[in-house]
Amino acid sequence: xxxxxxxxxxxxxxxxxxxxxxxxxxxxxxxxxxxxxxxxxxxxxxxxxxxxxxxxxxxxxxxxxxxxxxxxxxxxxxxxxxxxxxxxxxxxxxxxxxxxxxxxxxxxxxxxxxxxxxxxxxxxxxxxxxxxxxxxxxxxxxxxxxxxxxxxxxxxxxxxxxxxxxxxxxxxxxxxxxxxxxxxxxxxxxxxxxxxxxxxxxxxxxxxxxxxxxxxxxxxxxxxxxxxxxxxxxxxxxxxxxxxxxxxxxxxxxxxxxxxxxxxxxxxxxxxxxxxxxxxxxxxxxxxxxxxxxxxxxxxxxxxxxxxxxxxxxxxxxxxxxxxxxxxxxxxxxxxxxxxxxxxxxxxxxx
Amino acid sequence: xxxxxxxxxxxxxxxxxxxxxxxxxxxxxxxxxxxxxxxxxxxxxxxxxxxxxxxxxxxxxxxxxxxxxxxxxxxxxxxxxxxxxxxxxxxxxxxxxxxxxxxxxxxxxxxxxxxxxxxxxxxxxxxxxxxxxxxxxxxxxxxxxxxxxxxxxxxxxxxxxxxxxxxxxxxxxxxxxxxxxxxxxxxxxxxxxxxxxxxxxxxxxxxxxxxx
Numbered sequence: 001x002x003x004x005x006x007x008x009x010x011x012x013x014x015x016x017x018x019x020x021x022x023x024x025x026x027x028x029x030x031x032x033x034x035x036x037x038x039x040x041x042x043x044x045x046x047x048x049x050x051x052x053x054x055x056x057x058x059x060x061x062x063x064x065x066x067x068x069x070x071x072x073x074x075x076x077x078x079x080x081x082x083x084x085x086x087x088x089x090x091x092x093x094x095x096x097x098x099x100x101x102x103x104x105x106x107x108x109x110x111x112x113x114x115x116x117x118x119x120x121x122x123x124x125x126x127x128x129x130x131x132x133x134x135x136x137x138x139x140x141x142x143x144x145x146x147x148x149x150x151x152x153x154x155x156x157x158x159x160x161x162x163x164x165x166x167x168x169x170x171x172x173x174x175x176x177x178x179x180x181x182x183x184x185x186x187x188x189x190x191x192x193x194x195x196x197x198x199x200x201x202x203x204x205x206x207x208x209x210x211x212x213x214x215x216x217x218x219x220x221x222x223x224x225x226x227x228x229x230x231x232x233x234x235x236x237x238x239x240x241x242x243x244x245x246x247x248x249x250x251x252x253x254x255x256x257x258x259x260x261x262x263x264x265x266x267x268x269x270x271x272x273x274x275x276x277x278x279x280x281x282x283x284x285x286x287x288x289x290x291x292x293x294x295x296x297x298x299x300x301x302x303x304x305x306x307x308x309x310x311x312x313x314x315x316x317x318x319x320x321x322x323x324x325x326x327x328x329x330x331x332x333x334x335x336x337x338x339x340x341x342x343x344x345x346x347x348x349x350x351x
Numbered sequence: 352x353x354x355x356x357x358x359x360x361x362x363x364x365x366x367x368x369x370x371x372x373x374x375x376x377x378x379x380x381x382x383x384x385x386x387x388x389x390x391x392x393x394x395x396x397x398x399x400x401x402x403x404x405x406x407x408x409x410x411x412x413x414x415x416x417x418x419x420x421x422x423x424x425x426x427x428x429x430x431x432x433x434x435x436x437x438x439x440x441x442x443x444x445x446x447x448x449x450x451x452x453x454x455x456x457x458x459x460x461x462x463x464x465x466x467x468x469x470x471x472x473x474x475x476x477x478x479x480x481x482x483x484x485x486x487x488x489x490x491x492x493x494x495x496x497x498x499x500x501x502x503x504x505x506x507x508x509x510x511x512x513x514x515x516x517x518x519x520x521x522x523x524x525x526x527x528x529x530x531x532x533x534x535x536x537x538x539x540x541x542x543x544x545x546x547x548x549x550x551x552x553x554x555x556x557x558x559x560x561x562x563x
Binding site for chain 1: 411412413414430432433434435436437438473534537538539540541542543544545546550
């Protein structure tokens with residue numbers, strides 16, 4: 001007898017937990033459709049070049065004919081490749097929503113997942129600040145639709161971070177990691193190593209986190225033009241959202257760094273006290289389509305469906321399935337009659 | 352709702368407890384003497400969860416604790432997904448490559464991978480890979496020095512505080528990898544969801560570090 005197991009970090013669910021996950025994904029899809037997004041189905045297999053920005057984290061497979069393949073490691077980059085021809089052929093805006101699994105290598109740490117289920121949107125030719133605010137309103141509506149009203153939507157800005165990092169720091173992964181960990185002593189250590197003379201401002205990034213007052217705090221630190229422009233955008237965003245307002249909490253975190261470097265404007269993550277990892281993330285990426293020869297200002301977001309299902313109020317559906325004895329002579333007729341009557345029914349036992 | 356702090360037991364607790372007490376955060380009974388696993392603070396705002404030093408990052412990352420204290424050695428080794436906003440400045444030590452004075456590889460076969468005994472296999476392999484040195488890592492659970500003394504390994508990768516244990520066993524430091532000390536760590540969800548309390552704790556402990 002073979003005792004087979006699944007590799008660590010993969011997703012496996014059955015029963016009530018799987019039902020909750022399915023319900024969360026269906027709820028998100030409903031909200032996306034309600035906002036005018038159309039379904040985009042993307043292949044699970046892909047080629048390495050699609051994900052070259054995350055080289056080293058995508059899987060490498062070889063098929064029996066020797067073709068080098070990978071598994072989808074990021075929806076946004078796969079969607080860009082798929083939708084670029086449509087965008088090149090027409091000037092109109094595209095709104096796409098997707099759902100599926102992404103696969104990224106994680107070195108074996110605590111409960112690191114190599115496979116996650118995501119639902120998200122790509123809003124292409126979304127030019128203007130109103131789309132930034134709309135993206136956050138959409139994220140909030142998704143959370144509320146899933147029964148979550150006490151999450152925190154944490155907003156940062158790629159332009160601000162890039163400006164403060166400067167030319168030396170922009171491409172240093174250690175500095176990005178130190179910022180992501182909010183570790184000022186390590187930020188200073190790495191800054192010194194890569195030749196940043198005055199890391200004072202960089203080391204203050206971890207504490208520039210809170211309500212909209214941090215935008216003024218940052219301004220008072222004497223940041224450059226690019227960073228000031230980013231702060232203006234965040235202020236305008238805060239104004240737009242205050243007039244709505246959002247149901248879930250809104251925080252600004254100017255030390256926020258994303259793990260993908262295609263973000264060019266606002267960026268956000270969603271956190272909840274019941275989960276250590278982000279429930280959603282997204283932002284603006286105006287330069288992503290340049291590698292496809294196009295200028296397409298865009299925003300997008302993706303939810304971690306499993307994380308969301310873990311935090312959402314547990315409303316398990318009552319199992320009202322009628323069980324029909326399979327040994328009964330008219331078992332099948334009973335079952336079909338129940339189903340035609342719109343009832344949940346199944347066969348049980350041995351015939 | 353109390354703010355839950357994962358506290359590492361053992362040697363680090365002996366320094367962490369008086370440090371927190373000097374910051375005004377005092378447990379309702381001495382943490383280093385109790386056999387309880389959960390102890391509230393006198394002020395009632397915090398609850399201490401007593402866990403093994405090597406497990407503290409896991410409790411924080413998974414949200415069982417909102418924040419905690421962990422050694423940088425453990426943080427580098429495990430790379431947990433947590434925030435690390437403050438170097439607490441105690442439990443200072445160095446991560447080193449050490450061995451017998453004359454042993455740092457094999458003269459008999461220069462191509463043989465360096466045999467390394469360590470409690471920190473990830474740190475050891477990353478360091479040696481960076482140095483482009485082939486290595487064979489033996490993961491030990493304790494008394495790592497003996498691995499080099501008895502010839503299980505050519506060298507050990509371990510933390511050193513004063514160097515007394517190395518000296519007493521005839522070992523010397525060949526290379527220094529990284530300085531380590533205790534860090535305050537936070538669960539990401541707790542940091543943002545309880546930002547006011549998270550920052551209040553950070554501020555209290557920052558002042559504690561400044562006041563030495």
